[in-house]
Amino acid sequence: MxxxxxxxxxxxxxxxxxxxxxxxxxxxxxxxxxxxxxxxxxxxxxxxxxxxxxxxxxxxxxxxxxxxxxxxxxxxxxxxxxxxxxxxxxxxxxxxxxxxxVHSGRSRNDQVLLDLKLFTRDRLMQVTQSVEQLFAVLQKRSEEHKNDLLPGYTHLQVAMPSSFGLWFGAYAESLVDDMHLMLGAWKITNQNPLGAAAGYGNSFPLDRRLTTELLGFDDLSYNVVYAQMGRGKMERSVAMALSSVASTLSRLAVDACLYMSQNFGFIKLPDEFTTGSSIMPHKKNPDVFELLRARCNRLIDVPQQIAMITGNLPSGYFRDLQLIKEIFIPAFDEILSCLELMTLAVEKMDVVSEIMNNELYKYAFSVEEVNRRVLKGVPFRDAYKQVGLEIEKGKFSPNTSGVQHTHEGSIGNLCNAEIKKKMQDVIGQFSFDRVRDAIGNIIT
Known part of the structure; x- marks a missing residue:
């Protein structure tokens, strides 16, 4: 048919x-x-x-x-x-x-526009809930290990003392910015296209505001030509938000792969979270993080794939748009799976304590020593030169105890409560309750 x-x-x-x-x-x-x-x-x-x-x-x-x-x-x-x-x-x-x-006043064009927006709203609510769960676990681990130091790196060279509190907390705050993009995608999605028909409206006296209210949309896509032009634009905007979350997860996965290796040895996963080798009996491989990295990198490419389909289309409907579904719809199951696995892995991760006692990391405390001398009245540039010369001559002896910074967002003042409030403020701007109530009313 x-x-x-x-x-x-x-x-x-x-x-x-x-x-x-x-x-x-x-x-x-x-x-x-x-x-x-x-x-x-x-x-x-x-x-x-x-x-x-x-x-x-x-x-x-x-x-x-x-x-x-x-x-x-x-x-x-x-x-x-x-x-x-x-x-x-x-x-x-x-x-x-x-x-x-039932097809009076509709075209398959505005039907699929509507279906995709309703589907996307539903999946965005699920993704947001999963992001909140990972955020909560990251903040919990940050507080648990706020006093456990680990080396910070620039250029993959030992730089300054960091902490697991900072490391976990950094990815939590990254998710807050990802949710700002998700909120923008939600606002683009949550506009009603129904009534645009084939993209040029309809001679029937349709009440588009009524369907907007019944379906829990925030507003209409008013201009019927633009409503049709929104096909592809909505999917790309949402895909960009998903790719931002995926980028955060991918970077965390890369860190975890490095930190699990014997050359770093900062974290461990339970044996049941690792895989082995068919030839090397000692191996415990971080496959979960490697696959998270690969899957998330694939999600990062989704907006570009959609852009390649829509990039040279004029206004109006074209069958090219059909192919976007093949890229867009599966992306939600992919990101939800990645969020679930990352949340579980972070929750079960073991942190190695007293890492910074290793001689390998003694120069990470050089800035602490420079600052200690500055506080005693030595000009910064002179203190920097003194410590640098001591390092060159092999005479630098760091003080590795009591690294406790005080400014906002530092080792001694993580500001996790403030970051949590930022997340709550973003989440509070989504109209999830209105959508749930509207759909609940219409199906009952």
Whole structure:
């Protein structure tokens, strides 16, 4: 079945090529297509394009379909082009001509725009929750190990004393900035495109504000041409936010791979989190971090892939946009999996204490010694030269005890509470409760 079928047949190879993976990927969109149709039919009834009797038949049938999508009983049948066709066919089978009325005032163009936005909102809520969980674990580990020093590096050369409190806490605050990007992506996503039809509006007296309210959107995409132009732009904006989270995770994974190696020896994972070698019996490999790094690097590339599809398209709809689903939809399961595994790994990670007592790291305390002399009245440049000459002559003897900085965000003053407030302030700007309430009302 095709919603555009006018009685002519399509070459089977052409049909297979143009449908692509739509039937498979549209299963992810099925519950959202049903929810969107519920809102659309209620709006059609409100403007007199459906009778109350028709609406009374359609809504229970749509609720049954929604239940099927939640229980895994919804399928897109062989020969049916996409989820939109399947939903309308199911309604027509059950209700006859009444089922054929639900497409009034819509095009598959604004249907898929709507489905993708509803799907994306749902997944962004899940991603945000997972980011919060990792953030909480990072902050917990930061507080637990705020007094455990480790070397800080610049150019991969030993630089100055750092701490596990700073290390864990740095990645927690990085997630805060990632959530600022996620908030921007949420605001772009949470605008209603329904009513744009094929990108040029409709002669029916549609009430687009009503569907906006019913579906819990913050606002409309008002201009119908721009609503259609938002296809691809929304996905790329969201992908950029996901890639920012992935970048944070990838960098943490790189650190963990280094820190687990014998040359560093700063952290350990439980044996059940590592893998071995088929030839070297001593090996405990950090495969989880290596795969996290690779998977996250793949996610970092998603915005570029979308840009390559959309970069030279004029306004209006083009079938090129269909391919974005193949890149975009799987990205959510990928980032959610990475967040879950990183949270678990950080939670189970063992920290090695007293690392800085090793002779390898004595020069990391050179700045501490320079500053100690400055506090006694020696000009900084003179103190720097004195310590440098002592190091050159092999006479530098560091004081490795009592490294306790006081300024905001330093070893002795991590400001974890302030960073937590920053995260709470960002999360508080998402309209999650409104969305949940709206979807809960429409399906019940």
């Amino acid at each position: 095709k919603l555009w079928d006018k009685g002519t047949s399509t070459d089977k190879k052409i049909e297979s090529f143009t449908v692509g993976k739509d039937r498979e990927l549209d299963l992810f969109l099925a519950p959202f297509d049903v929810v969107g149709t519920m809102a659309h039919t209620r709006m059609l009834a409100s403007v007199g394009l459906l009778s109350d009797k028709d609406l009374g038949l359609l809504l229970p049938a749509l609720k049954d379909l929604y239940k099927n999508t939640q229980e895994g009983d919804f399928q897109i049948e062989e020969g049916v082009e996409d989820v939109h066709s399947q939903v309308e066919m199911e309604l027509t089978r059950k209700l006859g001509d009444v089922g054929k009325k």
